[in-house]
Amino acid sequence: MNVKFLNPFVEAAYMVLESEVGLKAERGEISLNRSAYTADDITVLISLVGQVKGVVLYSMSEATAISIVSAILDQQFEEFDDLAQSGIGELGNVITGQAGQRLASAGIESQISPPTMIIGKGTMVSTLDFQRIVVPLDTDFGPLQIHLALREEGV
Amino acid sequence: MKLQVNILNPFVIAAGEVLSSELGVNIKRGQLRLHRETHISEDITVLISLVGDVWGVVMISLSFETAKAIISRMLGEEVVDFNELAQSGISELGNVISGLAITKLAAAGYHGDISVPTLIVGKGSKISTFDIARIIVPLDTDVGTVSLTLAVKLTPKKTTKASSWQMG
Numbered sequence: 001m002n003v004k005f006l007n008p009f010v011e012a013a014y015m016v017l018e019s020e021v022g023l024k025a026e027r028g029e030i031s032l033n034r035s036a037y038t039a040d041d042i043t044v045l046i047s048l049v050g051q052v053k054g055v056v057l058y059s060m061s062e063a064t065a066i067s068i069v070s071a072i073l074d075q076q077f078e079e080f081d082d083l084a085q086s087g088i089g090e091l092g093n094v095i096t097g098q099a100g101q102r103l104a105s106a107g108i109e110s111q112i113s114p115p116t117m118i119i120g121k122g123t124m125v126s127t128l129d130f131q132r133i134v135v136p137l138d139t140d141f142g143p144l145q146i147h148l149a150l151r152e153e154g155v
Numbered sequence: 156m157k158l159q160v161n162i163l164n165p166f167v168i169a170a171g172e173v174l175s176s177e178l179g180v181n182i183k184r185g186q187l188r189l190h191r192e193t194h195i196s197e198d199i200t201v202l203i204s205l206v207g208d209v210w211g212v213v214m215i216s217l218s219f220e221t222a223k224a225i226i227s228r229m230l231g232e233e234v235v236d237f238n239e240l241a242q243s244g245i246s247e248l249g250n251v252i253s254g255l256a257i258t259k260l261a262a263a264g265y266h267g268d269i270s271v272p273t274l275i276v277g278k279g280s281k282i283s284t285f286d287i288a289r290i291i292v293p294l295d296t297d298v299g300t301v302s303l304t305l306a307v308k309l310t311p312k313k314t315t316k317a318s319s320w321q322m323g
Contacts, residue, residue, distance in 0.1 A: 039280070041310055047204035048271030055273050089285050113204030114287060116212050120280030123196065127273060128246055 003133075005052060005150045006030070008102035009095070010135060013146060016095045017139065021071045025144070028136035037147060038125040041065070042080070043118040043125065044092030050110030052103060054130050054150035058092045064142035071141075080119070084087075089115040108152065162209050163305055165259035166252070166294050170215070173252045177208030177229050179295055179322075185293030185300070193281040194289060194304060198277040199223070199237070200282065201249030206297045207267025209260055209288050211307030215249045228298070237276070246272040252303075 010027055011060050017023040035112040037043075041062040047055050060068075062080050069087040070077045096112045103110060118125065127149035171182045197216035204212050217225075219237050226244045227234045234241050253269045260267060275282070284306035292303040 020204060036274075036276070039277075045273060047273070048176070049204070049206045049268045049270050054271055084282055086161075086285055089283070090164060093255070111206040111268070113206050115285065116204070117283040117285070118196075118275060118280055119283065120196070120277070123275055123277035123280040125275055127272060128243060128247075128271070130271065133170060 004106070005136065005148055006133060007057065007101070007153075008099040008106070009146055012095045012098035012102060013038050013137060016091065016098060016148075017031075017137075019066050019112040020091065020094065022142075023068070023071065023139045023141060025137040025139045027144075028138055031134045032134075033132045033147075035135055036124045037120055037132060038146060039121060039123040039125055040145070041119065042088060043127070044089055045116045045118060046092055046096045048096075048110045048150060049102070049113065051108045051111045051153050052146070052150050053153055055127050056092075056096055056099075056150070057125065057132075057147035058144065059147065060093070060144045061142060064139075064144060067141035085117055085119070086120075089117050159309060161263060162260065162265060162307060162309065163290055165263065166213060166256040166303060166305055166307070169255035170252045170260060170292070170301070172227075173248065173255060174294060174296060174301060177248065178225065178254045178298070180297045181226070183295040185295055188291045190291050190304075193283050196278060196280040196282055197302065198247060198276065198278050199245060201246050202273045202275060202282075203249055203253045204270040204308060205253070205257070205267050206270070207309055208265040208310055209267045210310040211305070212276055213249070213253050213256075213307065214282070214302075214304040216302040216304065217245075218299060221296070221301065224298035225296075232290075242274055242276075246274050247311075263295050264294065 040059040044058040069084040130149035133148045201215040226241045287306040289306045
């Protein structure tokens with residue numbers, strides 16, 4: 001697993017959370033995981049295909065997701081309805097898109113897939129033989145995690 | 156939404172061919188269903204994303220029992236637990252089906268690529284593909300039903316990634 005994928009995602013997440021949500025994020029301690037991820041309430045899954053391939057997961061509690069979406073749309077959400085789901089999916093999409101552009105600037109081209117959302121705590125999500133780097137981000141709305149199960153193609 | 160049968164059929168045909176050759180039996184296709192509500196997961200879901208001319212997500216869902224029976228037959232030995240080998244085998248099955256479908260699509264003039272598979276284990280979670288409607292194709296085998304879920308569409312005209320942000 002290559003750490004050079006890490007910074008583009010962390011920088012993109014900082015930037016998007018600040019510009020879209022008005023939220024400052026602080027990175028916690030990074031860990032490397034070989035085992036399957038046991039899902040939090042909400043997980044956004046986006047695949048990368050190209051010179052870098054694999055899966056990126058964004059996970060958070062429902063309370064954090066509702067706070068984030070309420071801030072994005074400037075409207076208080078009580079439940080994690082379709083609109084809220086769409087907002088969180090789009091947040092993952094924008095962070096991944098920004099990270100993809102940063103990787104492209106570094107000469108690593110990739111395409112990102114549409115987002116998929118998994119709702120349900122305790123589900124097991126396996127990236128199989130791809131190790132996961134887990135980046136915890138602390139925010140005023142609670143913790144978010146970015147999981148990077150990525151590999152550079154042909155290296 | 157108008158269904159684009161020409162991009163769906165390659166997946167249905169590929170899944171039938173791969174399952175039939177791995178299991179050595181004929182596969183019977185059940186009734187297709189269009190599904191707009193959130194997908195509720197089966198025991199096992201293999202998820203593969205598509206990028207390129209055809210865009211979306213393919214999911215292959217099955218029960219633990221069916222998965223173990225398929226892997227047992229593929230390996231020629233009884234698999235009792237849905238262990239790492241079985242997980243890898245079922246993911247590879249999804250990979251082979253999607254890869255074959257992509258080859259068929261390319262022959263029809265649609266070029267694309269598939270992501271690596273992700274395996275989701277746990278019944279009852281919701282899996283949302285957002286605004287991409289899903290077609291569910293049940294494939295009946297002699298060891299149970301394998302459901303193919305297709306949330307795929309032709310790629311819209313290129314927009315820059317940053318401008319896809321339309322909330323707020």
